[in-house]
Amino acid sequence: xxxxxxxxxxxxxxxxxxRLESSSSKTQIKDAWTDFNFRPTSLKIDxxxxxxxxxxxxxxxxxxxxIENYTQKLSYHSPNEIDETFKQAYEILQHEANIKYTHVxxxxxxxxxxxxxxxxxSIQNRIDQLLTEAELYNPEVLYNVEFNKPxxxxxxxxxxxxxxxxxxxxxxxxxTMQRLxxxxxxxxxxxxxxxxxxxxxxxxxxxxxxxxxxxxxxEVLPAFAVEQPPTVQIQEFExxxxxxxxxxxxxxxxxxxxxxxxxxxxxHYGLQNIPLNNVNNIIDCxxxxxxxxxKFTFKSYVPLLPEKNAGKYQRACLWVFRQSEPLQLSSSxxxxxxxxxxxxxxxxxxxxxxxxxxxxxxxxxxxxxxQKYGLPKGRVFHRVRGTDPIIE
Amino acid sequence: MFKSxxxxxxxxxxxxxxxxxxxxxxxxxxxxxxxxxxxxxNQLSALSASRKQPxxxxxxxxxxxxxxxxxNAWKVFKRQREQKRTAQLKKQYESIVNAMEDLKxxxxxxxxxxxxxxxxxVLFPLEMRTPTDYPANTPWIYNYSPPAKFIKAKKPxxxxxx
Numbered sequence: 001x002x003x004x005x006x007x008x009x010x011x012x013x014x015x016x017x018x019r020l021e022s023s024s025s026k027t028q029i030k031d032a033w034t035d036f037n038f039r040p041t042s043l044k045i046d047x048x049x050x051x052x053x054x055x056x057x058x059x060x061x062x063x064x065x066x067i068e069n070y071t072q073k074l075s076y077h078s079p080n081e082i083d084e085t086f087k088q089a090y091e092i093l094q095h096e097a098n099i100k101y102t103h104v105x106x107x108x109x110x111x112x113x114x115x116x117x118x119x120x121x122s123i124q125n126r127i128d129q130l131l132t133e134a135e136l137y138n139p140e141v142l143y144n145v146e147f148n149k150p151x152x153x154x155x156x157x158x159x160x161x162x163x164x165x166x167x168x169x170x171x172x173x174x175x176t177m178q179r180l181x182x183x184x185x186x187x188x189x190x191x192x193x194x195x196x197x198x199x200x201x202x203x204x205x206x207x208x209x210x211x212x213x214x215x216x217x218x219e220v221l222p223a224f225a226v227e228q229p230p231t232v233q234i235q236e237f238e239x240x241x242x243x244x245x246x247x248x249x250x251x252x253x254x255x256x257x258x259x260x261x262x263x264x265x266x267x268h269y270g271l272q273n274i275p276l277n278n279v280n281n282i283i284d285c286x287x288x289x290x291x292x293x294x295k296f297t298f299k300s301y302v303p304l305l306p307e308k309n310a311g312k313y314q315r316a317c318l319w320v321f322r323q324s325e326p327l328q329l330s331s332s333x334x335x336x337x338x339x340x341x342x343x344x345x346x347x348x349x350x351x352x353x354x355x356x357x358x359x360x361x362x363x364x365x366x367x368x369x370x371q372k373y374g375l376p377k378g379r380v381f382h383r384v385r386g387t388d389p390i391i392e
Numbered sequence: 393m394f395k396s397x398x399x400x401x402x403x404x405x406x407x408x409x410x411x412x413x414x415x416x417x418x419x420x421x422x423x424x425x426x427x428x429x430x431x432x433x434n435q436l437s438a439l440s441a442s443r444k445q446p447x448x449x450x451x452x453x454x455x456x457x458x459x460x461x462x463x464n465a466w467k468v469f470k471r472q473r474e475q476k477r478t479a480q481l482k483k484q485y486e487s488i489v490n491a492m493e494d495l496k497x498x499x500x501x502x503x504x505x506x507x508x509x510x511x512x513x514v515l516f517p518l519e520m521r522t523p524t525d526y527p528a529n530t531p532w533i534y535n536y537s538p539p540a541k542f543i544k545a546k547k548p549x550x551x552x553x554x
Contacts, residue, residue, distance in 0.1 A: 053454035058452075058455070066453035067452050078452075082459070082462070089461050089466070090465075093465050137468070139458070142460055
């Protein structure tokens with residue numbers, strides 16, 4: 001493959017270089033993937049032994065570092081010629097990356113010269129795209145994405161966010177959308193959702209791993225497991241504007257409404273003006289502890305505490321919104337009973353980017369937690385025979 | 393993880409897309425399926441599910457990354473080659489169009505000649521013996537000499553003629 005491959009490439013690359021030289025900048029970047037002066041070190045393989053195994057030949061006497069079992073280690077054989085071919089492949093891909101980084105340099109110059117916000121945003125998006133393309137095939141990045149934990153990846157770099165988004169779209173997003181649709185969160189609360197961010201929820205006050213881990217959308221949780229406010233992680237995949245604020249609410253569209261013999265929506269939790277970015281993306285007890293003057297909380301958390309026989313289950317629908325401007329909501333102006341979520345979203349100019357749902361039923365822990373939150377003793381509903389709605 | 397390694401691994405997916413089914417209430421309709429597709433469906437149905445899975449690549453982590461990098465480089469190389477070829481063909485086509493336009497204005501007769509459709513291709517040489525059910529009475533002519541016009545051009549490869 002090598003000879004013909006190189007010779008055909010050389011002409012096209014020369015052309016590319018000539019075009020670049022004439023257009024953007026004259027500084028050529030060489031060996032971009034080994035230069036960490038202008039690239040973050042998070043694009044490196046942390047483990048030196050593994051890195052050596054990737055870039056050099058694996059020593060047959062010692063075996064690959066990634067295999068732990070001693071006998072397996074010694075009996076492992078690499079495919080023939082893989083190292084030589086890898087070197088050529090690396091050269092080709094790095095050449096492409098060099099071109100991309102030269103483009104990035106040109107775009108950065110443009111960015112410093114631009115004065116309107118619109119052009120700045122478009123240039124920033126283009127830079128992100130170029131950076132993603134430049135690092136997409138970097139073997140070190142591939143290794144980190146494939147074998148490191150997603151939490152340890154550097155979310156400030158667009159390439160890692162690109163891979164995380166791919167992973168999210170493959171499984172978690174599909175689960176979330178399925179549950180939102182099947183449980184009727186869409187359209188019972190908001191008409192639809194165009195998902196932009198990965199929203200995860202957990203209740204870390206629980207000691208049992210069954211309840212303290214990230215919960216799967218649609219799970220039925222007991223009242224004691226949701227006693228304290230949830231920790232919410234909002235992973236954005238686009239580069240977030242540094243001044244971006246978020247609103248998070250939890251509503252229950254299944255509160256029994258006896259006057260109409262139907263159900264109404266109740267607001268259980270409301271947070272506003274929360275500054276988040278790609279890296280610091282968790283709303284946890286730390287955020288709430290720092291919130292002394294109720295800057296963030298406009299409706300303090302009250303868990304869903306379903307009364308006995310009040311429907312099959314109640315849905316706790318958590319919605320996450322991007323704000324277009326800072327809000328001044330307060331508990332005095334917003335009534336949590338008969339909460340109109342659609343009107344709330346429209347009047348505050350909110351943009352829904354993600355949602356989550358869990359379900360609750362009446363269980364033995366409900367009365368105790370009702371007492372803790374100072375709520376009256378729960379009603380017990382009975383079946384009423386008759387066809388007429390209960391209207392006075 | 394390994395499934396993503398091999399492109400077009402899932403054949404059955406491609407096939408199910410070509411099956412068109414029209415639903416109508418209370419009436420059973422047969423699925424309309426292409427004969428060629430049906431053949432592939434039959435062949436695949438004879439294979440067990442495990443055989444239809446893409447082949448698992450048993451490599452250590454380091455070698456798997458090397459393998460993927462090689463595949464990526466090959467993809468990039470092929471894409472660039474294809475782009476170059478397309479650009480070249482586009483250029484050629486444009487220059488043909490320009491030349492013909494030029495000819496149209498400068499000399500319409502030559503344009504007519506140049507834009508004539510090519511005649512139907514001759515699939516068999518005129519000299520070829522017509523295939524018959526039985527061999528010829530004289531199967532081989534030993535003192536055969538080709539016609540004068542063929543002598544200069546090229547020695548004929550098939551001396552057989554009746």
